[in-house]
Amino acid sequence: MRPAPPDWRQSPFFCIQNELSPATLYYTSTSYLAFFTGMKGFGLGGPTFAAFATASGPRVVRAGQEIDTAAMNQCWLLVWFAGAPGWNDWDSPWVVYLQSRPLSGRLTGDGLVLRFAGPAGYALLMPLYGYFKPPQKDKDFLAAHGLKSSDVRTWEWAERLPPRVVHRVQWWAGVLRRFPIYCEESFSVDRKSDTVTLRQRFEWISIEDAWKTPAVKLAPVSPVLAHAARTGFPVKFSRSLTDADLFTPYGPYVGIEGADSYDAVLDVLAYVHETEAAGPPDLAAHPTVGAALEVLRRTARAKFPAADRYQYDHGGLQNFCWAILGDQWYAKALPYYDLPTRQTALASLRRYFHNDVLVAERFKEREFPKDSGRRYLILEGPGIGSWGVLGDAGKFSTNLCETLWAYAHFTGDWELIRTRWELIRRLFCTGAETRWATFGRAEIAEMGDEAAPCLALARMAYRVGDMDTYAYACLLAAQEFTHHWLKMRGANYYRERQPWHSMEFMPEEVYLTNFWGDTAGWQIDGPTYPRQTGERQFENRWVRFKNEDVARFYRDYLGDETRREMDLLTRRWDPKRRTVNDSHIMPSLVQLRSLLLNEKPADLARLATPERFGGPPSGIIASCVAVLRTSRPTQFQRLIPAGEPTPFVAGVQRERAQPGAFLVQSLRCESLGSRPESRRPGWPTVTWWGWKTPSGFDRWVFGSVLPIDKGQPRQVQTFDLNWNSQLFVFALP
Structure with missing residues (x-):
């Protein structure tokens, strides 16, 4: 993190971009501000219309016309692009919120130009509907595809600005008089109620404007948590939510009005504190139960021929990163082994985990982010790289926690966990790649890699007496469950x-x-x-989905969606996926349907019978366990007893060494359109990822914000204000 200098507020021109607000904040000591400039170079026309409030109601001007700034009786200017060149399919209304009254204003062919009698002070720029793109005239994308049409018709606004639009602009005017700049996150775990309380307290930049706009604080909720909550996720807030009806790429923008802070209580820690109990299979339930037990025992005998050695899967230790993710099944299946095999396996596994698994040379140390002082141990291997960051290697080292817990739980070898605890803690990097806006870890498509490692770390931490790590892992587990939820319910x-x-x-x-x-x-x-x-x-x-307790969460809350998807995959997947269990990659359908749907042995037998199970030894054993576990009623074992709530301590911010600065806007502070090697410092340009402009530029461009009418900045410096906000400071020419 590059901290900002203490006098950054004295800079003549700066801007702040963060993940807490859909607006970007600008400050200038100059008497000039221009927005949406330079768009023609990307094949895009500037705003075609602007609207502002007067005593007699909203007034609209067209491009090329002056703005009667003396008549402005509110702090805002609304612009839109109806019919503008290059805006062929959709529009995006934007609002400029001012602190000072302009002396003059004009909507030119190159943007919105404002001049002031003195310093312009603060200004905020925000897309009125966030990332939503209302249609151009006769280009209703939603209606053309049979979906509900938007009621935002910007081509009609020139004649009369709808009252609902005016109300929306005015509401945001009050909200943006208090710009959130920092979220202090803390949390407490309650073992009596199996909940985690997330407390978020916000700091603001307060803006008093020339119009004396009443300020309204809106304490934002992470869009991921807000999205999960509105679809039924088990969370309760300390105050009622206000839905701003603003679309972001991360989810809906929701907040709590009139508050500096709030609590959110997530009721999901039963899946941390309890685990599915192993028990003897019911051999009378179905003939495949006995067959599965025999295949499991035969496979285990071949896997563990001697107590004084361990047979590596996947060709040896050079493929350790793959094998270790499936090795947990050898521990999980211990209750089903015959007694001689169990004794041999216990000795063999002990040798393996002590001598080969939890040894420092197995991992690579990685500082992340660079120069942060935070060092993790990551697990690289064939096809699993890190590319100078944490990468897939960080994901695999984190996943190792699940295998370690399974080993300790089923063998009773907690001494290994205690003596090598510092090494284990450094394997876990979920928090390092979690942002306020994402709420859970980013860049994880595999649902088997989410939540389960957090459960495992929390349980191990509790056993070794590390209560801070226990509580922190509980928090991350709860947050990861929101990702599971939205991956099933969020696409619509x-x-x-x-x-x-x-x-x-x-x-x-x-x-x-x-x-x-x-x-x-x-x-x-x-x-x-x-x-x-x-x-x-x-x-x-469904890669690496093998955790019984995460599966219980699906059964408790997401049963209908899960069954539909499992039925779809059963019809769609290659038939070999019914029988082959690549325990380190893709489970068999037998395993998935057992865990997620609790299907009985008779139902699983319609997919495959045990003699057809394939894959590495750990995969065959995993499929056998899938049959055995549902032959009897499911029971749960309490691992962590009830207790008093833990003190409130720092949340994810403790581990975030660089800010999450994106929500709805992405600033580029360099000359765009030229070759990267020839780019130079430039004024802030507002962009959107992914879209191409008519000129072929690989981002959609909403133009630049200028504090002077001529010249380029001598220098642009980027600083990290905190884990939520990024600061750009410009040296005027």
Whole structure:
């Protein structure tokens, strides 16, 4: 993190971009401000209309006309692009909110130009509907594809600005008089109620304007949590929510009015504190139960021929990163082994975990982010890289926690966990890649990699007496469950607000897969969408899904959606997926339907019988366990007893060494359109990820914000204000 200098507020021109607000804040000591400039160079016309409030009601001017700034009786100027060159399919209304009254204003062919009698002070720029793109005239994208049409018709606004639009602009005027700049996050775990309370307290930049606009604080809720809450996720807020009806790439923008802080209580820690109990199979339930037990024992005997050695899967330790993710099944299946095999396996596994697994040389140390002082141990291997960051290697080291817990729980070897606890803690990097806006870890498409490692770390931490790590892992587990929830229930929110990142229509079968940064937000794909893509991440949804307790969450809350998807996959997948269990990658359908639907052995037998199970030894054992576990009623074992709430301590911000600065806007502070190697410092340019301009530039451009009418900045410096906000400071020419 590059901290800002203490006198940054004295800079003649700066701007702040963050993940807490859909607006970007600008400050200038100059008497000039221009917005939406330089768009022609990208094949785009500037705003065609502007509106402002007067004593007699809203007044609209066209491009080329003066703005009667003396008549402005509110702090805002609304612009839109109806009929503008290059804006062929959609529009995007934007609002400029001012602190000082302009001396003059004009909507020119190159943007909105404002002049002031003195310093302009603060100004905020915001897309009125966020990332939603209302149609141009006769280009109703939603209606053309059979979806509910938008009621935002900007081509009609020139004649009369609808009252609902005026009300929306005015409401945001009050909200943006208090600009959120920092979220202090703390949390407490309550073992009596199996809940985690997330407390978020906000700091603001207060803006008193020339119109004396009444300020309204809106304490924002992470759009991921807000999206999950509106679809039924088990969370309760300390105060009622206000839905701003503003679309972001990360979810709906929702907040709590009139508050500096709020609590959100997530009721999901039963899945941390309890686990599915192992028990003897019911051999009378179905003939396949005995067959599965025999196949499991035969496979285990072959896997563990001697107590003084361990047979590596996947060809040896060079493929350790793959093998270790399936090795947990050898521990999980211990209750089903015959006694001689169990004794041999216990000794063999002990040798393996002590001598080969939890040893420092197995991992690579990585500082992340660079120069942050935070060092993690990551697990690289064939096909699993880190590319100078954490990458897939960080995901695999984190996943190792699940295997470690399974080993300790089923063997009783907690001494290993205690003696190598510092090494284990450094394997876990979920928090390092979690932002306020994403709420859970970003860039994880595989649902088997979410929540389960957090459960495992929390349980291990509690056993070794590390209560801070226990509580922190509980928090992250709760937050990761929101991703599971939205990956099952969240896609329709985006379908109803198309177009998304292109004019390609998003059909009914699409899935939220993982988060990217910038204004990319959720990545969405499906069997046919998008038409061209490097990899269809939805095909990786169920990779490494093997955790009984995460599966219980699905059964408790997401049963209908899960059954529909499992039935679809049963029809669609290659028939070998019924029988083959690549325990380190894709589970068998037998395992998935057992865990997610609790299907009985007779039902699973219609997919495959135990003698047909395939894959590495750990995969065969995993499929056998899938049959055995549902032969008897499911029971749960309490691992962590009830207790008093933990003190409130710092949340994810403790581990975020660089800010999450994106929500709805993405600033570029360099000359755009030229070759990257020839770019120089430039005024802030507002962009959107993914869209191409008519000129072929790979981002949609809403023009630059200028504090002077001529010249370029001598220097642009970027600083991190905190884990939520990024500061750009410009040296005037």
